[in-house]
Amino acid sequence: MARPKPDRLATNIAVRSGERVSALTTLPPAAPFAEPKLRIAETIEAARAEILELSHQIHADPEPAFEEHRAAARIADLLGVHGYEVEHPAGSLKTAIRATRRGLVGDGPRIGILAEYDALPGLGHGCGHNTMAASGVGAAIGLAAMADRLPGEIVFLGTPAEEYGSGKQIMIDDGLFEGLDAALLYHPCDRSHVETYPLASEDVEVVYRGLQSHASADPWRGKNALDALILLFTSVGLWRQQLRPTARVHGIIREGGTAANIIPHRSAAWFMIRSEDEGEYELMRDRFRQLCEAAALATDTTVTIEYTGRARTMRNNRVLADRFRANMTAYGIEDMGDDPNAGSTDMANVSWICPTIHPDLAIAPEGTPGHSILFRDAAVTPEADETTLLAATLIAQTAVDLFLDPDLVAAAWRAFHESD
Ligand SMILES: [Zn+2]
Numbered sequence: 001m002a003r004p005k006p007d008r009l010a011t012n013i014a015v016r017s018g019e020r021v022s023a024l025t026t027l028p029p030a031a032p033f034a035e036p037k038l039r040i041a042e043t044i045e046a047a048r049a050e051i052l053e054l055s056h057q058i059h060a061d062p063e064p065a066f067e068e069h070r071a072a073a074r075i076a077d078l079l080g081v082h083g084y085e086v087e088h089p090a091g092s093l094k095t096a097i098r099a100t101r102r103g104l105v106g107d108g109p110r111i112g113i114l115a116e117y118d119a120l121p122g123l124g125h126g127c128g129h130n131t132m133a134a135s136g137v138g139a140a141i142g143l144a145a146m147a148d149r150l151p152g153e154i155v156f157l158g159t160p161a162e163e164y165g166s167g168k169q170i171m172i173d174d175g176l177f178e179g180l181d182a183a184l185l186y187h188p189c190d191r192s193h194v195e196t197y198p199l200a201s202e203d204v205e206v207v208y209r210g211l212q213s214h215a216s217a218d219p220w221r222g223k224n225a226l227d228a229l230i231l232l233f234t235s236v237g238l239w240r241q242q243l244r245p246t247a248r249v250h251g252i253i254r255e256g257g258t259a260a261n262i263i264p265h266r267s268a269a270w271f272m273i274r275s276e277d278e279g280e281y282e283l284m285r286d287r288f289r290q291l292c293e294a295a296a297l298a299t300d301t302t303v304t305i306e307y308t309g310r311a312r313t314m315r316n317n318r319v320l321a322d323r324f325r326a327n328m329t330a331y332g333i334e335d336m337g338d339d340p341n342a343g344s345t346d347m348a349n350v351s352w353i354c355p356t357i358h359p360d361l362a363i364a365p366e367g368t369p370g371h372s373i374l375f376r377d378a379a380v381t382p383e384a385d386e387t388t389l390l391a392a393t394l395i396a397q398t399a400v401d402l403f404l405d406p407d408l409v410a411a412a413w414r415a416f417h418e419s420d
Pocket residue numbers: 127163371
């Protein structure tokens with residue numbers, strides 16, 4: 001069959017093939033191992049209804065970081081149905097999952113299939129993590145169906161709290177990633193990029209404490225904690241001119257007082273600071289602390305600054321990226337090059353402990369902003385559904401490449417160590 005011209009949306013491939021629901025099963029997968037890869041695609045297509053129902057259920061029932069109880073329960077149940085030995089909760093996080101299934105033909109690699117499922121406060125699934133949960137489960141279903149032909153072990157890791165708190169780092173510290181030979185995770189986007197370069201990042205909670213007083217009767221007795229916060233935002237705004245284009249600093253006010261006639265004695269903000277360079281990031285961290293303290297000095301208030309949830313920069317594994325790219329090209333999906341729009345992710349922390357990929361696949365029209373109502377609504381369209389199944393297929397096929405070719409696993413580890 002002729003290969004389709006490159007495209008960016010899985011639905012376009014599906015429509016062009018003339019058989020919308022079975023595009024992934026009518027086009028020949030990439031060599032090598034085309035036959036088991038076709039079986040993967042067929043298994044995932046056969047499970048289409050349960051995979052997409054999971055995506056839609058999680059989308060309709062959004063839960064923020066560390067509180068993804070219902071999403072995690074749904075995922076754990078489905079993995080149990082498909083023959084996985086499920087550990088939930090796993091480690092110290094109540095909403096983490098570790099589910100394993102041994103291949104039946106001896107020793108081999110341990111390949112990690114990851115899933116995220118947290119939502120954004122006040123927005124819902126504006127990052128499309130419902131599609132990541134469903135595609136991870138879909139990949140696990142596809143691989144489980146051919147466990148009789150695989151060596152090694154399929155390791156599904158349900159990873160909470162990507163949007164806040166870097167849950168994957170907590171799971172790494174809990175030992176849940178030990179022994180993995182690869183970690184594979186897709187992310188939805190408005191374009192398709194095999195390699196992404198997220199920024200080092202951290203959450204910063206800033207709290208100012210002053211002294212209450214009547215805002216008209218005796219304001220001179222007060223110490224205004226809101227003024228401190230306003231000064232901090234102004235300082236950050238001025239600081240931006242001296243920052244590199246690849247640095248980011250942004251925040252929201254959590255608390256700014258309770259009434260106009262009370263001098264606020266307490267104010268709080270949630271900031272994030274980010275950089276593409278870990279060394280520069282450390283300097284930014286110190287500078288931000290100075291800005292916080294300067295605002296406290298100016299307003300005669302006190303400040304506490306708490307950094308949490310450190311995400312690192314990403315080490316894209318070249319060998320895994322090449323294999324994923326070959327698998328997606330077989331379905332006519334174009335790699336649009338390195339993603340120029342960088343956020344941050346705790347998947348980058350995983351990339352420092354084992355070979356890792358975190359490719360983007362398009363679910364929405366190009367130009368749709370991330371973390372928005374538009375992207376949230378795009379995460380349950382037919383386009384998003386097709387991309388979810390595509391992502392499940394490509395992740396599982398890349399896992400098949402690793403399970404069936406020990407040399408590829410060795411090459412991925414060599415590439416991992418070369419980037420040290
Ligand atoms: Zn996000």
